[in-house]
Amino acid sequence: MSEFEKFKTFSKEIQKDGSFIQQDNIFTKKFGDKLDEWPIEPNRYRLIWMPACPHSHKVVIVLKLLGLDKVISIGAAGPYRTEKGWVFSLDKDERDPILGIHYLSDIYEKENPNYPGRPTVPIIVDTITGKGVNNDNFNLTTILETAWASYHKEDAPDLYPVELREEIDKLNKIIYSDINTGVYKVGFAHTQGAYERAYDKLFETLDKFEERLENQRYLFGDRITDSDIRLYTTLVRFDSVYYQIFRANRNRIVDYKNLWDYARDLHQTPGIGDTTDFDFIKNSYHLSPHLKALFGNIHSLLPKGPDLSVWNKPHGRDRF
Ligand SMILES: N[C@@H](CCC(=O)N[C@@H](CS)C(=O)NCC(=O)O)C(=O)O
Known part of the structure; x- marks a missing residue:
């Protein structure tokens, strides 16, 4: 089997017209106090991420901004995917120190020994049973912003204000479909037509x-919301990886005026940019x-560029 064939695991998500549609999540049970919900319990759950992954990144930023990292621990998979998926290669003996597992897929196989999909991050895991709790990355941040409110730190920002929720939900769908997974639709397209449609939609x-x-x-005026965090996680990867590898190359983010200043503004906000590891991101994607x-x-x-020091240049967005 060729290297390409071996890793052709996305093929189930490729549609007849060559476009890429992401698989469904398998752990979607909510947190709450109803019988069929996961109880809100401090120090019981563990969030597993992989620092190159934009979907994981937004959850880690929100968890930390809200101070929930004091009650939900965080574990990280290494940057390189094996034939069995992500591995805890950064940890001693290559095992997550709390869950004791080597492969992320162990969590998925516990649920279904013949799990047919790609085991993905982010995922919240129950440390008591080692079972997957939630990998619904679209809803995870708003779940942390609402169901976990009683554990937010005192000065936590309100990333999901009640009066804006409807509008935020609407915008998040666009950000998710056309930007966060939009870049993957460009990169993983299997036909010229599907690639160009995804490319046009993205730009x-x-x-x-x-x-x-x-x-x-x-995005919603003078306050950072959940939507800004989601947009940031794709913008910050764009020039280093998506522009180059995924052929999303009409222009870079640095070529935009407002988006580039905005991305740097978010990047320089405490709790956001300090969760971004450019070396890790470049290594993983390339x-x-x-x-x-x-x-x-x-x-x-591994491409030497682009120059990443520009992310720390003044952004001027405080003029608003
Ligand atoms: N939770 C979603 C999306 C999350 C996602 O795509 N995560 C990527 C990393 S950004 C992943 O873990 N991919 C693993 C793989 O491709 O094997 C899913 O299950 O499809």
Whole structure:
């Protein structure tokens, strides 16, 4: 089997027209005090992420901004995906110190020994049973913002204000479909037509955000919300990985005026940029075996650029 065939695990998510549609989540049970919900219990759950993953990144940022990292622990998988998926390669003996497992897939196989999908991060795990609790990455941040409110730190920001929830939900759907997974729809397309449709949608949506950010500091005015965190996690990866590897290359984020200033503003906000590990992100996307195979990086070259010091330059967005 060729390297490419070995890692052709996305094939189930490729539609007849060559477009990429992400698989469904398998752990979607909510947190709450009803019988069929996971109880809100401090020091019981563990969030597993992989620092290159944008879907995980938004959950880690929200968890930390809200101070929930004091009651939900965090574990990280290493940057390279094996044939069995993510591995706890950063930990002693390559095992998560709390869950005691080597492969992320152990959690999925506990639920279904023949789990047919890709075991993914982020996922919240029950440390008592080792079972998966929730991997519904679309809803995880708003779950932490609402169901876990009684454990938020005293000065936690309100990332999901009641009066904006409907609008935030609407915008989050667009950010998720056209930006967060939009870049993957571009990168994983299997036909020229599917690639171009996804590419056009991605840049059309980015252009709309460029306009929206002309006269206001954040997506909803003068306060950071859940939507900003979601948009940030794709913007911060864009020039280093999606522009180059996924051929999302009409322009870079640094070529936008408002989006580029906005992305730096968020990046320089305490609790946001300090969760971003550019080296890890570059290594994972450029050198993980499955992506090397898929995108033909046969000599395992890691691009030297782009210059990342520009992320710390003044952004001027405090003028609003
Ligand atoms: N929870 C969603 C999305 C999360 C997701 O796609 N995570 C990626 C990393 S950003 C992942 O873990 N991929 C594992 C793989 O491709 O094997 C899913 O299950 O599809």
